[in-house]
Amino acid sequence: MRTRDRLRIAIQKSGRLSGPSRQLLAGAGLRFGDDGDQLFQPGRDLPVDLLLVRDDDIPGLIAEGVADLGVVGRNVLEEQALERMDGIGPGPFRSLRELGFGRCRLSLAVPADWDWPGPSRLQGLRIATSYPRLLERWLRERGIVARAVKLSGSVEIAPRLGTADAICDLVSTGATLAANRLREVERVLSSQAVLAAPARPFGDARDGLAAMLLRRLAATSRERV
Ligand code: PRT
Ligand code: ZN
Structure with missing residues (x-):
């Protein structure tokens, strides 16, 4: 597999999850440049980029390695995991964190x-x-x-x-x-919305970036308590 040193996060482009997903990432200190691209927004300060897509496409993009992480409803993630599973072995996705919206x-x-x-x-x-x-x-x-x-x-x-x-x-x-x-x-x-990832670690710089994002999300949710 190709190694990458930037993390790509897919969120819903427009719909129930898009506003809260953007707020979540902004709360974790991630800012994205809007250079007119409807689909892709590069990270401004960190090597973390944004993909704006239909929610149903998010599990498939993760499975194909086009996106690294995604914000998606557990309903969509589990349905598509079952679709991709052969009945034996682990599923193709991991849910790293529940996000508390889209319930x-x-x-x-x-x-x-x-x-x-x-x-x-x-x-x-x-x-x-x-x-x-x-x-x-x-x-x-x-x-x-x-x-x-x-x-x-x-x-x-x-x-x-x-x-x-x-x-x-x-x-x-x-x-x-x-x-x-x-x-x-x-x-x-x-x-509810979850932060989804592939079942296996990336094995490159993306693991550190994902861990940083998770730490920041944990810190901001502690601040809200
Ligand atoms: O265009 P795209 O494919 O990205 O968007 P979409 O239209 O498929 O999705 P969207 O934005 O409607 O929903 C995205 C996700 O929000 C879903 O996959 C769920 O995880 C979550 N979510 C939370 C909901 C609802 N609440 C919800 N109430 N998704 C859909 N609904 C619909 C439901 O299907 C029904 O038609 O709302 C209606 C029921 O609502 P109540 O309040 O009348 O019970
Ligand atoms: Zn959809």
Whole structure:
């Protein structure tokens, strides 16, 4: 593998995580030059550069070595780790630190007028989700055979459209579920933004830079207490 002496951190370009991710890095004393580039911003004082991308692309960029670290929801990181795993051996990513923002949960929800005797109610049904691997693992652990129907957006309208019976989607306030007459019944994953890294150390100057960043993040979170 090619050695590098600069650390590249990927964050979401625009969305729920982008503001808090920028604040986090600014709080750790990192400043980036904005030379009009929409994707790449070089570090001003330290050899730490920024990549601005879609959140879903972050695990793949880390796996391919294009980015070294990333700020991404545990929901996205774990789903893509399962996608890349062969069932044996360790996963491709490590989560270095929980970041305390982007909190949400991946939950199962059913039409509000259903009885809920428990997870077995899902047996044989179709469940719409953007997170089929996390859902399938949860179902498998409970011995339930159901079909995950992968949708990339508007998951909450699937039961009304008749494309699925239930959904498994991210929830924060619960307002979206209520507006779609759905009831949250089971939690599949608790999530928040994490600092993600490859499973193995870099073996060059990037390890020291990542350790410095972690020390600074620990110091700023202590100051906030
Ligand atoms: O363009 P890009 O792909 O980068 O962005 P995106 O649209 O895929 O992501 P974005 O910005 O919506 O979310 C980024 C990350 O924020 C997610 O991967 C989660 O880790 C985290 N997060 C936290 C959430 C929510 N809270 C959340 N509430 N992501 C999505 N939602 C959605 C949810 O899917 C549902 O549609 O908000 C709706 C539910 O919200 P409530 O408050 O009505 O329950
Ligand atoms: Zn996304």
